[in-house]
Amino acid sequence: MVGCSPAWPNPGGAQSGYLVEGAGRLLLDCGPGVLARLRQVDGGWPQVDAILITHFHLDHWGDIVPWVWGRMYGLGRDLEPPELWLHPGGMELVAEIGSRLGFPEMFAETFKLRTYEEGRPFEAAGFTVTAFRVLHYRMEAYAFRVEAEGRSLAYSGDTAPCPALAETARDADLFLCEATIGPSNPDPDELRGHLSEGEALAAFEASGARRLLLTHRPVEQPLDPRFELVHDGYTTDV
Numbered sequence: 001m002v003g004c005s006p007a008w009p010n011p012g013g014a015q016s017g018y019l020v021e022g023a024g025r026l027l028l029d030c031g032p033g034v035l036a037r038l039r040q041v042d043g044g045w046p047q048v049d050a051i052l053i054t055h056f057h058l059d060h061w062g063d064i065v066p067w068v069w070g071r072m073y074g075l076g077r078d079l080e081p082p083e084l085w086l087h088p089g090g091m092e093l094v095a096e097i098g099s100r101l102g103f104p105e106m107f108a109e110t111f112k113l114r115t116y117e118e119g120r121p122f123e124a125a126g127f128t129v130t131a132f133r134v135l136h137y138r139m140e141a142y143a144f145r146v147e148a149e150g151r152s153l154a155y156s157g158d159t160a161p162c163p164a165l166a167e168t169a170r171d172a173d174l175f176l177c178e179a180t181i182g183p184s185n186p187d188p189d190e191l192r193g194h195l196s197e198g199e200a201l202a203a204f205e206a207s208g209a210r211r212l213l214l215t216h217r218p219v220e221q222p223l224d225p226r227f228e229l230v231h232d233g234y235t236t237d238v
Helices: 034-042 064-073 090-101 163-168 197-207
Strands: 018-021 025-028 050-052 083-086 112-115 122-124 127-136 139-148 151-155 174-178 212-215
Touching: 025 139, 034 064, 083 090, 083 122, 090 112, 127 163, 139 163, 163 197, 174 197, 197 212
Parallel strands: 025 050, 050 083, 083 112, 151 174, 174 212
Antiparallel strands: 018 025, 122 127, 127 139, 139 151
């Protein structure tokens, strides 16, 4: 768990970034603070084979921008560029963002840009990944199922309750699920974006997954101690 803060960072915390290591190194999301943490871990510039972005809220992709500058002018310029996997329309979106922050091709010139499609498995960093469309306000957002060597990890990204969540985690060995809000849901019913711990538990139980880890939660939000809550630097096996 490189970073697991919600939309506002926990004290001293990085935002969303989860490193999956096996045959290769796969980074799920890359929010602010994640690049600096990875540089500490790798002792220079991060050596990552692929980065997958669930959606374009800043806390899930913001450090892709400084990654560009490090790839152009810093230690990263001498390394093989990682794949950067985006949802449909993502390439056009980063070109538009690039035109405002630097130049339209800044992402295309520093990453191997790829597009994933809902429900269609693809290979990234030695893993088989499947994206599932989830409900996150009016954003286009996805959860990921990551598989290799008979083991499976489900990652919710950001989502409100929806059937796709349990399907993502169906019989998974590990379900890493957001639980941003408390039992008294502040989101209007018609415009949901996040889960409470009870809703995460319901999706876990419906999925048949073997283990549940909660993430993306503010430290000021109390949590029943029966739940496992990750923190920056937390590691586990799948």
